[in-house]
Amino acid sequence: MALLSVRNLHARVGDKDILKGIDLEVGAGEVHAIMGPNGSGKSTLASVLAGRDSYTVTQGEVLLDGKSLLELSPEARAAEGVFLAFQYPVEIPGVGNLHFLRTALNAQRRVKGLEELDAMDFLQLAKEKSKLVQLDAAFMNRSVNEGFSGGEKKRNEIFQMAVLEPRLAVLDETDSGLDIDALRIVAGGVNGLRSKDRGMVLITHYQRLLDYIVPDKVHVMAAGRIVRSGGRELALELEEKGYGWLGLEGGKGAPKGGEVRR
Numbered sequence: 001m002a003l004l005s006v007r008n009l010h011a012r013v014g015d016k017d018i019l020k021g022i023d024l025e026v027g028a029g030e031v032h033a034i035m036g037p038n039g040s041g042k043s044t045l046a047s048v049l050a051g052r053d054s055y056t057v058t059q060g061e062v063l064l065d066g067k068s069l070l071e072l073s074p075e076a077r078a079a080e081g082v083f084l085a086f087q088y089p090v091e092i093p094g095v096g097n098l099h100f101l102r103t104a105l106n107a108q109r110r111v112k113g114l115e116e117l118d119a120m121d122f123l124q125l126a127k128e129k130s131k132l133v134q135l136d137a138a139f140m141n142r143s144v145n146e147g148f149s150g151g152e153k154k155r156n157e158i159f160q161m162a163v164l165e166p167r168l169a170v171l172d173e174t175d176s177g178l179d180i181d182a183l184r185i186v187a188g189g190v191n192g193l194r195s196k197d198r199g200m201v202l203i204t205h206y207q208r209l210l211d212y213i214v215p216d217k218v219h220v221m222a223a224g225r226i227v228r229s230g231g232r233e234l235a236l237e238l239e240e241k242g243y244g245w246l247g248l249e250g251g252k253g254a255p256k257g258g259e260v261r262r
């Protein structure tokens with residue numbers, strides 16, 4: 001059984017259809033990259049998987065280890081092991097980074113019937129995990145993302161992922177805004193979290209990220225559907241040729257004639 005099965009997923013915001021029949025299977029231990037032109041629906045897919053309530057699912061299903069997610073609240077999905085690293089991480093002034101993360105972790109531990117971690121044990125864990133993305137201790141004591149640079153926010157997302165140890169991690173443009181060194185550090189962090197017990201979906205515009213995080217599969221999304229899937233070489237081909245050769249019209253991502261190729 002796949003870790004994540006997305007079947008014929010349709011979603012809209014207001015009266016606008018955005019996802020128009022997504023099929024995606026991610027196995028345990030696999031990393032899948034999703035690429036595609038601006039506005040093709042990649043972030044929408046990430047939000048729908050995480051349960052953001054501004055999107056309405058009109059058809060299809062999403063299964064995590066065979067269990068349907070769509071009826072669950074975002075919190076319940078997180079407790080099932082879904083983690084979303086935001087494209088634009090949110091600043092939460094007045095809420096300490098460590099406090100926030102301990103609250104999130106303990107909420108998940110409660111659901112699993114595990115004992116909650118006290119402040120000392122959590123600090124120990126956080127220090128350990130922060131090494132993965134070389135996040136300085138000073139960041140842990142600041143308010144969540146407040147005043148963090150773009151790159152620091154992205155590192156903080158991976159730090160959160162390291163602490164929460166999700167079953168499914170969806171990383172939305174985790175590479176955007178990173179300088180070369182930070183890209184290596186973040187990619188190293190993601191690689192350090194690859195595991196046979198975890199699936200990852202990486203949304204990215206740039207093949208360069210995939211030089212560091214080598215995906216098992218690459219998918220191209222256009223106009224709300226996956227129009228091409230392949231191995232790593234597909235990302236290299238896109239880098240070289242752009243999206244035009246896939247028959248997407250005017251860069252807007254609409255597949256000509258509704259054709260879907262694999």
Ligand SMILES: Nc1ncnc2c1ncn2[C@@H]1O[C@H](COP(=O)(O)OP(=O)(O)OP(=O)(O)O)[C@@H](O)[C@H]1O
Binds near residue numbers: 013037039
């Ligand atoms: N809340 C919303 N209200 C109106 N339109 C929306 C909303 N959310 C998404 N859309 C529209 O849905 C389409 C898909 O957006 P989405 O952010 O999922 O694309 P994307 O592939 O992630 O784009 P990018 O590569 O630019 O980040 C866009 O046309 C966007 O304007």
